[in-house]
Amino acid sequence: MTAYLVTVAILVCEAALIGLALNFQWGLAGLVNFGVVGFVAIGAYVTALLAPELGWLPAMAAAGAISAALSTGLALLSIRLEENYLAIVTIGFGEIVRLVILNEEWLTQGALGIADIPRPFAALGEAFGGDLVFIAFTGALLAIVFLGLEGLARSPFGRALRAIRDDATVTAALGKPVFALRVRAFAVGGAVMGIAGALHAFYLRYIDPSQFTPIVTAYAFMAVIAGGRGSNVGLLLGAGSIMALLEGTRFLKDFISAIDGVQLSALRLGLIGVGIVLLLILRPQGLVPEPRRRVADVLPGGRD
Amino acid sequence: MSAPVLEVRDIAKRFGGLAALDGASLALQAGRVTGLIGPNGAGKTTLLNVMTGLVRPDAGQVLLSGQDVTGLATHRYAALGVARTFQIVRELGSLTVLENLLLAPRRQSGEGVATGLFARPKWWREERANAAKARELLERIGLWKLADQPSAGLSGGQKKLLDLARALLLEPKLILLDEPGAGVSPPVKQELIRLIRELKAEGVSFGLIEHDMHLIGELCDEVHVMAEGRNLVSGTFREVIADRRVVEAYLGVAA
Numbered sequence: 438m439t440a441y442l443v444t445v446a447i448l449v450c451e452a453a454l455i456g457l458a459l460n461f462q463w464g465l466a467g468l469v470n471f472g473v474v475g476f477v478a479i480g481a482y483v484t485a486l487l488a489p490e491l492g493w494l495p496a497m498a499a500a501g502a503i504s505a506a507l508s509t510g511l512a513l514l515s516i517r518l519e520e521n522y523l524a525i526v527t528i529g530f531g532e533i534v535r536l537v538i539l540n541e542e543w544l545t546q547g548a549l550g551i552a553d554i555p556r557p558f559a560a561l562g563e564a565f566g567g568d569l570v571f572i573a574f575t576g577a578l579l580a581i582v583f584l585g586l587e588g589l590a591r592s593p594f595g596r597a598l599r600a601i602r603d604d605a606t607v608t609a610a611l612g613k614p615v616f617a618l619r620v621r622a623f624a625v626g627g628a629v630m631g632i633a634g635a636l637h638a639f640y641l642r643y644i645d646p647s648q649f650t651p652i653v654t655a656y657a658f659m660a661v662i663a664g665g666r667g668s669n670v671g672l673l674l675g676a677g678s679i680m681a682l683l684e685g686t687r688f689l690k691d692f693i694s695a696i697d698g699v700q701l702s703a704l705r706l707g708l709i710g711v712g713i714v715l716l717l718i719l720r721p722q723g724l725v726p727e728p729r730r731r732v733a734d735v736l737p738g739g740r741d
Numbered sequence: 742m743s744a745p746v747l748e749v750r751d752i753a754k755r756f757g758g759l760a761a762l763d764g765a766s767l768a769l770q771a772g773r774v775t776g777l778i779g780p781n782g783a784g785k786t787t788l789l790n791v792m793t794g795l796v797r798p799d800a801g802q803v804l805l806s807g808q809d810v811t812g813l814a815t816h817r818y819a820a821l822g823v824a825r826t827f828q829i830v831r832e833l834g835s836l837t838v839l840e841n842l843l844l845a846p847r848r849q850s851g852e853g854v855a856t857g858l859f860a861r862p863k864w865w866r867e868e869r870a871n872a873a874k875a876r877e878l879l880e881r882i883g884l885w886k887l888a889d890q891p892s893a894g895l896s897g898g899q900k901k902l903l904d905l906a907r908a909l910l911l912e913p914k915l916i917l918l919d920e921p922g923a924g925v926s927p928p929v930k931q932e933l934i935r936l937i938r939e940l941k942a943e944g945v946s947f948g949l950i951e952h953d954m955h956l957i958g959e960l961c962d963e964v965h966v967m968a969e970g971r972n973l974v975s976g977t978f979r980e981v982i983a984d985r986r987v988v989e990a991y992l993g994v995a996a
Contacts, residue, residue: 612819
């Protein structure tokens, strides 16, 4: 049971990392990205290929950097386009990544996948129990990313992104370099998705293309919608609730004997859908509103 | 006389088969309120969009204090001191009233990824200074008590005032207003007139598109009339409204 809880905790952290990244791109800056899973996969494969040679930290840094670079490239190509086109381009990107990984066997070993990916602090893990050390590592990683993205969201940079999301023309008329800001927002999100991919590779220690299906992207969107667009705190709650629903419903079969495993897995996805619909009816703005700069934050004495 | 704050020369712009602008020229002098009037479809808003870089002209030049800025990106115009408001109010609805104003100031050091994260003390100082200016402006236009409200909840007139206040925080040399009086209640209109006069006295230049002749007559030192994408008549408000061609442009020529 402990092992299972550990698994769930790490899955929640990974989902939260991916969700935070999407929340930055889409929630804050209004840039829709349906190719999330592509960036995560790139992060995971870069890590799997480089970690045995270079060690975990350079591999993870490379995962973030390469994913950010590809995000920048994709953004430069397509962000001038309207939101709908960006959606199409990113869907295409996610699919291209999957196909390249599947077919370029010299690099990725195709459908066989890559095994024996070393974990960070492996020696420490053997001394204290591998899962404990890895959970601490995962938690620290999530905390660092959260603090960084939350700091950015509350900075003038984040405010400019929110303004672009509301109305790009007005923001440009106010002298903000809309295109450059959008590209940067997309790159930051891409970097975090790459790091999430690195975590994925470290945890499973074996990756193959079947782990990177579009459902990963869908979960990230669910977490952002449930948490409230633009709110990182909400995102953590959102990712937590989505994973709780996803994992919690596994135990339905202990209570309902009339359905078999296949039916159950379909039912679980259905239940998550119902959960999202209920949430959108009862709380359309999401669980937590995005952070705003209040008078009391910047002026002593507040509004008096 | 010194170079005009903003000048456009022989601007042409076609949208498909429609010639929105066809050789329009206009000079806005420093420290004055210049009105731009004309019947619907005369090309006033398109000309304003050209003057702020939102629309790139097919031909012609845009000069800012004598310097050619034709074809620069929109955000560069604001950086060079041209602010504008929009005909249909486009507030940044999910930002609070205060945040709308805090967004505007130029050269904020917290607007990059690295500086946003690591130069916090610096941009917090700027933020406090800007907030003090924002407070002064909000008190002036009577929106201070709504400072923490999302701007989507403001009334039409309040949004227009917020739009103007936001433009002011750019500390522009020139403010271009696209129908500031449209859909605004009489008291707010009085408020607008008062505000524009005060700002003019402080040295800000204005360009004003308006259909409300009362507002034009009250504010403008000089009025240009446009029709069919071209200048028709220029002069003081009295001269212009007395001109037969202007009456014809508005009402159509009697056969």
